[in-house]
Amino acid sequence: MAALEVDRVVKSYGLRRAADGVSFTVEPGEVFGLLGPNGAGKTTLIRMIMDIIRPDEGSIRALGAPVATGVKDRLAYLPEERGLYQKQRVADVLVFLGELKGLPHHVARRRADEYLDRVGLLETRHKKMRELSKGMQQKVQIAAVLLHEPALVILDEPFIGLDPANRALVIDLLKETAARGAAVILSTHLMDQVEALCSRILLIHEGREVLAGSVREVKERHADNSVLIETDAPLEGRPEVERATPAKNGLTRLSLRVPPEKLLAALVAEGRAIRHFERALPSLEEIFLKATGAAP
Amino acid sequence: MRKILVVARHEFVTTVRRIGFLIVTIGLPLLMGLLGGGVLLLNAKSMTEEHAGIQGARLGYVDRSGLAPAEHPRGADWKRYDDADSGRRKMAADGVAILILIPEDYLKSGKIEALTTRRPSITSIGETYVPQVFVDWLVRRVLAGTAEDRVARARHPVEDPVIQFILPDASGPQATERPEDYYRRLGTAFFFLILLFLSISVVGGYLIQGMADEKENRVLEMVISSVTPGQLMAGKLIGLGAAGMLQVVIWSILGVSTVVMSAVSFALNPGLFIFCAIFFLFGSLLYGSLLLGIGSLGTNQREAMQYTWVLNLLMALPAMLWFIVLAEPQGVTARVLTAIPLTAPVTMMARYAVDPAGTPTWEILATMAWLGLWTYLGLRFSAKIYRVGLLLYGKRPTPREIWRWLRA
Numbered sequence: 001m002a003a004l005e006v007d008r009v010v011k012s013y014g015l016r017r018a019a020d021g022v023s024f025t026v027e028p029g030e031v032f033g034l035l036g037p038n039g040a041g042k043t044t045l046i047r048m049i050m051d052i053i054r055p056d057e058g059s060i061r062a063l064g065a066p067v068a069t070g071v072k073d074r075l076a077y078l079p080e081e082r083g084l085y086q087k088q089r090v091a092d093v094l095v096f097l098g099e100l101k102g103l104p105h106h107v108a109r110r111r112a113d114e115y116l117d118r119v120g121l122l123e124t125r126h127k128k129m130r131e132l133s134k135g136m137q138q139k140v141q142i143a144a145v146l147l148h149e150p151a152l153v154i155l156d157e158p159f160i161g162l163d164p165a166n167r168a169l170v171i172d173l174l175k176e177t178a179a180r181g182a183a184v185i186l187s188t189h190l191m192d193q194v195e196a197l198c199s200r201i202l203l204i205h206e207g208r209e210v211l212a213g214s215v216r217e218v219k220e221r222h223a224d225n226s227v228l229i230e231t232d233a234p235l236e237g238r239p240e241v242e243r244a245t246p247a248k249n250g251l252t253r254l255s256l257r258v259p260p261e262k263l264l265a266a267l268v269a270e271g272r273a274i275r276h277f278e279r280a281l282p283s284l285e286e287i288f289l290k291a292t293g294a295a296p
Numbered sequence: 297m298r299k300i301l302v303v304a305r306h307e308f309v310t311t312v313r314r315i316g317f318l319i320v321t322i323g324l325p326l327l328m329g330l331l332g333g334g335v336l337l338l339n340a341k342s343m344t345e346e347h348a349g350i351q352g353a354r355l356g357y358v359d360r361s362g363l364a365p366a367e368h369p370r371g372a373d374w375k376r377y378d379d380a381d382s383g384r385r386k387m388a389a390d391g392v393a394i395l396i397l398i399p400e401d402y403l404k405s406g407k408i409e410a411l412t413t414r415r416p417s418i419t420s421i422g423e424t425y426v427p428q429v430f431v432d433w434l435v436r437r438v439l440a441g442t443a444e445d446r447v448a449r450a451r452h453p454v455e456d457p458v459i460q461f462i463l464p465d466a467s468g469p470q471a472t473e474r475p476e477d478y479y480r481r482l483g484t485a486f487f488f489l490i491l492l493f494l495s496i497s498v499v500g501g502y503l504i505q506g507m508a509d510e511k512e513n514r515v516l517e518m519v520i521s522s523v524t525p526g527q528l529m530a531g532k533l534i535g536l537g538a539a540g541m542l543q544v545v546i547w548s549i550l551g552v553s554t555v556v557m558s559a560v561s562f563a564l565n566p567g568l569f570i571f572c573a574i575f576f577l578f579g580s581l582l583y584g585s586l587l588l589g590i591g592s593l594g595t596n597q598r599e600a601m602q603y604t605w606v607l608n609l610l611m612a613l614p615a616m617l618w619f620i621v622l623a624e625p626q627g628v629t630a631r632v633l634t635a636i637p638l639t640a641p642v643t644m645m646a647r648y649a650v651d652p653a654g655t656p657t658w659e660i661l662a663t664m665a666w667l668g669l670w671t672y673l674g675l676r677f678s679a680k681i682y683r684v685g686l687l688l689y690g691k692r693p694t695p696r697e698i699w700r701w702l703r704a
Binding site for chain 2: 076079092097099
């Protein structure tokens with residue numbers, strides 16, 4: 001059973017379609033990237049999944065049931081516009097949010113401590129939220145989302161405001177959550193995090209699906225005849241090479257007029273030393289910019 | 297239901313644990329008691345002193361009335377002058393504080409002039425500056441030649457009148473009441489009117505402040521991914537309603553009731569508290585739900601208050617018109633206020649408390665049913681707006697959008 005099934009969902013605001021027939025599924029144990037430029041309709045889609053707003057057409061089933069039923073307790077949602085009760089104590093806020101997800105009071109209290117410990121903030125449990133830095137509050141929010149051990153987690157821009165060390169901590173937490181069998185949906189603009197975490201992605205633009213599939217598939221689909229190479233052979237002026245540009249780590253990126261294997265065979269036949277040879281796949285960022293028409 | 301109770305407990309606990317709640321709940325009545333008591337004491341002291349000062353002041357007078365002369369009362373060290381001018385000139389030197397002029401036509405007009413060096417304080421504005429002993433002396437002169445017992449009766453023609461009010465629905469000689477019973481009911485009704493108005497307003501204040509805090513803290517989207525907006529609204533109404541109720545109970549115990557009971561002899565009827573609780577329930581649910589619904593359209597506390605001032609004004613109307621409602625509990629104003637849902641709880645409470653016999657049972661039951669209907673409609677209406685209004689940050693909805701949400 002899929003953790004989430006979104007089927008031809010439509011939502012309009014006046015004349016504008018924020019979601020226009022979007023369909024996708026997310027499987028248990030998977031980290032799924034929901035991508036799109038600002039205003040693409042991601043937040044609308046997420047709010048429909050969480051039953052905060054209702055779709056005009058189409059259906060959404062989470063964990064095998066419509067969200068309006070009792071299934072909400074097994075979902076978790078970290079919205080982009082977020083904050084916690086500033087005048088309340090950290091542990092009290094977590095216990096309240098845990099109880100709202102159906103945890104008994106004593107379990108919520110224990111889990112609050114466990115998850116605060118996990119994000120390195122156990123000593124702040126008696127402090128008021130407003131006494132915490134923005135980054136610390138962000139980690140408390142992540143703890144609040146995960147403490148009831150949900151089966152489907154949706155995070156909208158979870159890395160905003162986090163330094164690299166805390167970003168790594170959150171990535172670890174999300175990986176653990178997926179390893180436990182939960183489905184994780186990540187909506188972010190940070191493409192390197194998507195590449196590091198997500199097995200599949202869906203890119204939407206103006207409410208419509210633009211591309212979907214596993215990260216590898218998407219990249220291969222958008223790959224051109226380019227390779228990354230490190231060799232002692234002179235590359236400029238070769239008939240196979242259309243253009244050579246320097247790339248990272250001392251490699252050279254070649255745009256080819258022939259399939260890559262032909263160049264490889266030619267270099268081997270010439271007895272050249274080849275230290276690195278790899279198909280150059282486009283980065284998700286390049287694909288994102290191209291697909292949304294924002295590429296220069 | 298469990299989630300409603302979780303929200304209710306959270307709202308209740310976080311509200312009553314606030315320092316502000318303790319300060320307002322315990323500090324405010326103490327402060328009011330101390331200030332009020334202090335002011336009353338000072339007032340009473342100043343009034344007594346001023347009165348005694350006037351009664352004991354040295355008098356001077358000019359008598360041009362031609363009334364039969366009479367001896368000054370025993371112990372009265374009065375100074376008689378021939379005319380007003382010389383009286384005015386000499387009064388300071390003679391130690392005269394009040395100079396009384398009896399004109400020629402006194403018998404016809406009864407007019408007396410009093411010139412005094414005393415300055416009245418705010419509490420002695422009603423003083424006549426003609427001491428009682430001088431008035432008695434005038435009476436004796438007017439009635440010169442009349443027997444002493446008649447003079448005494450003329451000075452007090454009515455002693456301690458026995459007054460009985462005939463009740464509006466009087467059907468026999470039993471249906472009367474003494475003024476003190478009426479005043480007791482009036483005091484009781486005023487107490488309940490203020491108690492109910494305050495308690496509903498306090499709950500409203502907490503609701504609007506809590507919602508604005510949640511909006512400003514951006515916490516709502518996370519909360520409503522766990523509960524429905526309807527559950528959240530219900531939980532808030534129950535939790536903050538209980539906090540408001542607790543505050544009012546403490547106020548009653550601490551001081552308000554003591555002050556009222558000592559000022560007016562007070563009829564504590566347990567039935568009235570039950571009546572009050574029922575109307576508190578209707579009033580706070582209706583007012584609270586409308587506040588949450590309409591207030592949710594504002595993006596912060598200031599905007600929420602701007603949108604809800606009409607509701608606040610309506611709520612306060614019976615408290616502002618208390619003198620009409622209490623004087624004529626079955627009059628047109630009281631009945632109109634009973635028909636308006638937001639003013640009905642406080643008005644009906646006051647009407648019943650001041651006139652339990654005259655307020656028809658059918659009207660009480662009809663008001664409860666009417667309020668039940670409006671509370672239901674208010675909750676439904678507000679839940680629809682609240683559902684969308686909650687997530688409005690920084691953008692004001694147009695009337696057309698609100699209409700669309702209501703129809704959704």
